[in-house]
Amino acid sequence: MNVLMLVITTVATDTRVVREAATLAAAGHDVHIIGRGVPGDWLPPPGVTVSSADGASVFATSRAALGGGPAPTGAPPGTPAAPRGPMPPYRRAARWMLLPQHRASAFAAWTRSARRDAADRVFDAVHAHDFNTLVLGAELARQRGVPLVYDSHELWSGRPRVGRPTPLLAAREARIEGELGREAAAVLTVGEGVANALRGRYGWRHVSVVHNTFPRGTAAAAVPLPDRPTGAVYAGRIAPYREIETIVAAARDLPGLDVTLVGPADDTYLGELDRGPVAVEPALPVDDVDALLRRTGLALVTHSDRWENHRLAMPNKLFHAVRAGVPVVATDVRELARVVREHGLGTLYRPGDDASLAAAVREACERYPELTANVRAAEPRLSWEHDAATLTGVYARLGAGRTA
Template identity: 50%
Template sequence: MNVLMLVQSPVAGDSRVLREAATLTAEGHAVHIVGRDVPDGFDPGDGVTVESVTRSRGMRPPGTPRGAALASSSGPKTVLRRSGRWLLLPEHRERTERRWRDDAARLLAGRPAHDVVHAHDYNTLALGADLARRWSARLVYDSHELWFDRGLPGRPTPVARWRGRRKETALAGQARVVLTVSEGIAARLRGRGLPDVRVVRNTFPLADHEPPELPATPAGFAYAGRIGPGRDLEAVVGAAARLPSLRTVVAGPADPGYRLDTTGVEVLPPMSLPAVDTLYQEVGVAVVTLTDTCLNHRLALPNKLFHAVRAGVPVVAANLPELHSFVLRYGLGRLYTPGDASSLATAVEAVASDYTGYVEAVRKARQELAWEHDSRVLADAYANLGTA
């Protein structure tokens, strides 16, 4: 089938979208992605084509480079600017997401029909449903997050969230199949009356070779992912101060305006998938941190959990419901109380005290917790589309 994928995230850095596209092309489908901020010359993989629709960069002051922290200031102008941002951010988000949909619709106007429209996340769902109706195509909704239960900066918008959930349910009800990332989120979506919800976790393909043998004790711990609010990185920094003999690393792209005191922490730029494997194996423990600030976090299974499994190293993960049950079920590591640096440090020490045992448990689970398993769920969903 000819598949159109719609995604508002920067495609080059969205490993889930690229893994799904590669799986579908391997099954014989043709995949075209319309995404955002695609670098010139980017290769999305064999059999996959991609186009870019640019979206607004946000509300940071003119001239502020992407990823830079705002200068610390408590003057009246700074307070006024921050208050204005807090008030206006919800409208700004909606406006920029709607602009992307409008621009993508213009890009696709007059194009030949596709057999399947695969809408990644709610901010592409309305456009996806419209195109599917127009083309008499099958609609697939891929919910990477519990969209209207995320923790977002800006003023609270309870009425808009309530309306958004109702609209999401109505649009997703038009989909032949709904995909999501965890059983917790799947249960919520099924509870809204969506009949066919399947879990395709954010796992990673197994490496071409087995992970190397690790020392008897870890050298440190590392966070690899987005550097920004909601990731509980303050607890990582606090744990580093309590564990001075261990190496602490934070690696990834930084959100504009986000400030973090990284005293005692190595800060590295974004890294490739194999480079993160190597980093995890060098330090020995991966941290999977989230704040306990929203339902989406409580039901999340972040991709960094599965990246650690791919690399063959234990984790210290936030003690949130979905992570709690998953980490304990497979014995992947220890849990810490979100926001509590002392708890995180204690969990790292507990993993270190039985390091060989945790490494063995992780490596025993690698085959089951790999993309080779989850890709079959995706492939089977599409096979059903073709026969429906």
């Protein structure tokens, strides 16, 4: 099949999109991805092609209202502009007020550009990643008479909201998601928690789970694990609602253990963060993160429980730790905690409680041999090889339906 994927990211750093596209290409499908701001020097996997649909928010020429500086390179639409120095109260208020319009304008501009890009392409299926591409995906699928696959990377209606509340917009989005998702030939999502929420909310019975797992084995496997952890690493976006403040506070109570945050940062948030004894590093390639995790011995898999999506989420960080072979110290929040307990992958702490986090780190150090053995035992079930079979099975059924 010729598969057209739609995603409003740079693609290059979107591990779920790249992994799914590469898997489908390896299974014999031709995949083209329309992304946004894709780096010109990035090489997609074999059998996959990529293009950029660009288009700026109407607010892009007035970034002072949104924070005073340019948005981070490759940031998706709606990313707050980075401030130049501390943000004055009036700018903070303007940013809070205007962000919903900024996001909506940016999504609309991308949609117009992506529609033009898709017009002359040949495709037998449309794969829409996340709600912000779903309307266009459904439109293209109807026009060509081809199946639509909706890939929900999160519970869209339950995700963290930055900026002023928009309850009418949220209700409208939920209605549209329910209607268009019902039209889709298949719905994919990242974990059983989100899958059950979608089934319960919309009555969908065509939801399959494809976790954000990693292929087994790592280029960093030659890096030996320590006999006892020397530190703990948070590898992911450094931004609000990810328990970063709790990590910093807990680090003060963990003398002798190096605590590191590594990943892309929300510059507004990072500029106001009291980092204490915690080291902050920029984003690293996946294999380099593997090596860092293995050298230090523990992965911090943290997020708040403030938003429904957080309570249902299965963070990439969890599966990255499994691939690296290291135990986790994770937030005791619903789906994340369930999987950690089910497989014995590490220890848990109460969200927002730095003393509980420090105690969980110390417990993980004491139980380290047991926990590392559990991680090794769980890897076959929590690896991409398992989830790839689900993905290719969905497309095999779509192909069979078209030839029946």
